Every structure is written in structure tokens, then in C-alpha cells.
Amino acid sequence: MAKRTPFDWQRAHVMVTGGSQGIGAAVARAARARGAAVSIIARGEEPLRATAEPIGAAWASADVTDPDGLQKAVDELERRSGPCDVLIACAGTALPGRFLEVPIDEFESQMRLNYLGAVHAARAVLPGMVSRGRGHLVLTSSTAGMIGVVGYTGYGPTKAAVHQLAHCLRYEVGPAGVTVAVLYPPDTDTPGFEVENSRKPPETVAVSGAITPVSADVVAAAVIAGIDKGRHHIAIDPLTRVLVRAGGIVEPIVRPILARTIGKARAASTAPS
Numbered sequence: 517m518a519k520r521t522p523f524d525w526q527r528a529h530v531m532v533t534g535g536s537q538g539i540g541a542a543v544a545r546a547a548r549a550r551g552a553a554v555s556i557i558a559r560g561e562e563p564l565r566a567t568a569e570p571i572g573a574a575w576a577s578a579d580v581t582d583p584d585g586l587q588k589a590v591d592e593l594e595r596r597s598g599p600c601d602v603l604i605a606c607a608g609t610a611l612p613g614r615f616l617e618v619p620i621d622e623f624e625s626q627m628r629l630n631y632l633g634a635v636h637a638a639r640a641v642l643p644g645m646v647s648r649g650r651g652h653l654v655l656t657s658s659t660a661g662m663i664g665v666v667g668y669t670g671y672g673p674t675k676a677a678v679h680q681l682a683h684c685l686r687y688e689v690g691p692a693g694v695t696v697a698v699l700y701p702p703d704t705d706t707p708g709f710e711v712e713n714s715r716k717p718p719e720t721v722a723v724s725g726a727i728t729p730v731s732a733d734v735v736a737a738a739v740i741a742g743i744d745k746g747r748h749h750i751a752i753d754p755l756t757r758v759l760v761r762a763g764g765i766v767e768p769i770v771r772p773i774l775a776r777t778i779g780k781a782r783a784a785s786t787a788p789s
């Protein structure tokens with residue numbers, strides 16, 4: 517079998533959406549450390565500047581839910597640092613809660629940001645990648661996009677949608693030389709995770725406990741290794757790796773185990789003290 521040519525980071529222009537903090541910022545730093553030209557896109561100018569300037573990255577402020585604004589930012593960054601070779605779509609949020617207690621607009625806002633934000637980012641860079649016959653897209657799903665997790669009725673479907681987007685898109689752009697990869701981070705220690713934790717129902721905390729949170733740098737290192745190896749699936753922890761491999765076979769096995777954990781957590785949280 518022909519040996520893969522290692523990815524040439526030194527000649528690459530890497531763009532990261534949601535790049536001003538958390539996983540996005542860690543990925544930007546890791547790509548920069550490999551010698552890539554890095555551009556980061558996020559909404560707030562101050563956090564962007566604070567992340568970009570110390571590592572010598574370019575930045576542009578844009579909201580990934582606004583396709584026109586995002587396209588302008590991508591065009592500007594491509595004028596500055598050359599065509600985008602790698603797009604890592606990290607912008608996203610998780611707003612857990614019980615289905616009937618989550619405000620209805622949060623279902624829509626999470627779908628707009630997590631799913632449509634990935635769609636808009638991919639559409640902004642794909643015409644160029646396809647015409648050049650090369651490129652890497654990394655779209656961020658989640659462990660919670662692979663398996664139903666209690667308390668994530670608003671979030672999980674957005675990440676399942678990202679997973680499906682990548683699978684459908686790969687058929688179209690793979691033959692043109694573009695690799696479409698899906699990243700499945702478990703709980704990751706980021707500023708967003710602190711906010712998420714503050715609103716998790718106890719049963720979500722109980723189930724999430726099955727996987728120990730990882731650092732954003734660990735996720736970033738997995739992204740870099742995944743691109744180096746041309747992987748289509750980038751999972752970090754062993755449990756998520758099993759879920760990614762086994763997909764639908766695992767769900768019926770896992771469901772009764774999770775149901776017991778949830779039952780115990782509910783009973784403990786409603787027991788009189």
C-alpha cells in the first residue's frame with residue numbers, strides 16, 4: 517500500500533471558528549506550534565485579540581450563524597494568509613436541561629450555532645478547496661452526538677446532525693480531494709464547560725461521570741494527529757472510540773445501564789434530606 521505523505525503544516529493555512537477560547541483556541545495554538553499560518557474567527561474582538569496576538573495568528577470577528585458575515589471574514593483572512601487548507605469548525609455551545617424546562621428558543625439557538633454554524637463554515641471554504649483539489653474539514657460533533665445523553669435534548673441532536681452532515685458531505689467532496697473529519701470531544705475543561713455544568717440536572721451529571729473530562733490541549737493534540745493521519749473520525753477517550761466504531765449496535769446495550777444510573781440519580785436528588 518502507498519505510504520501517506522505527512523501533512524505539511526509549514527505550508528498550510530489553518531482556519532478555526534470558535535477559535536478565541538476552549539478547544540478552538542487550543543487547536544489554533546497547536547497548529548501554530550507546527551508552523552502553520554493560523555486564522556481564528558469568533559464573535560468578540562477582545563478575546564480574539566487576546567488569543568491571536570501572542571501566537572501570531574490572524575483574526576477576524578464574525579458570527580458563524582450569519583453566512584454572509586462569515587464569508588466576508590473568510591475572504592479577508594484568505595487575502596491575508598492564502599487559501600484555506602484546513603478548516604476546523606469549533607464554534608458551539610451546550611445548554612443542558614430537562615426537555616420541558618429548557619426555554620424553547622434554546623433549541624433553535626443551539627441548532628443555529630452548532631449545526632448551521634458548521635454548515636456555513638464548510639460552505640465558505642469548500643468551493644476553493646474543491647477547485648484546488650485538496651483540503652481538510654474538521655467538524656465538531658460530540659460524544660453526545662453518538663449516544664442519547666439525558667439532559668441534552670437541545671444539544672445532542674445538533675451534534676448528531678453535524679455527524680450526519682460530515683457523512684453525507686464526504687460523498688460529495690471526498691472524490692475532489694477534500695477530507696471531511698468529525699471530532700467527538702468528551703466533556704472538556706473549557707470556560708464554556710463551567711457554564712454548562714452550572715445548569716446540568718443531577719441525572720446528566722451522573723451519566724457524564726462515565727467519562728472523565730479532558731483538557732482542551734488533549735483534544736487539540738488529537739485533532740492534529742487526526743489530520744496528520746487523514747482520519748475521518750477523531751475520538752479522544754476509549755469509550756467514545758467504541759461508540760464511534762460500534763454506532764447502532766451499542767445503543768441497546770448501553771441504554772439499560774444508563775437508565776439505572778439515571779434512576780439512582782433522580783431518586784437521590786428527590787429523596788427528602
Ligand SMILES: CCCCCCCCCCCCCCC[C@@H](O)[C@@H](N)CO
Nearest residue numbers: 610658659660701702703723724726770
Ligand atoms: C458501559 C457503557 C456506559 C456508557 C456510558 C456513556 C456515557 C456517555 C457520557 C457522555 C457525556 C456527554 C459528553 C458531552 C460532551 C460535550 O460535547 C459537552 N460537554 C459539550 O461541552
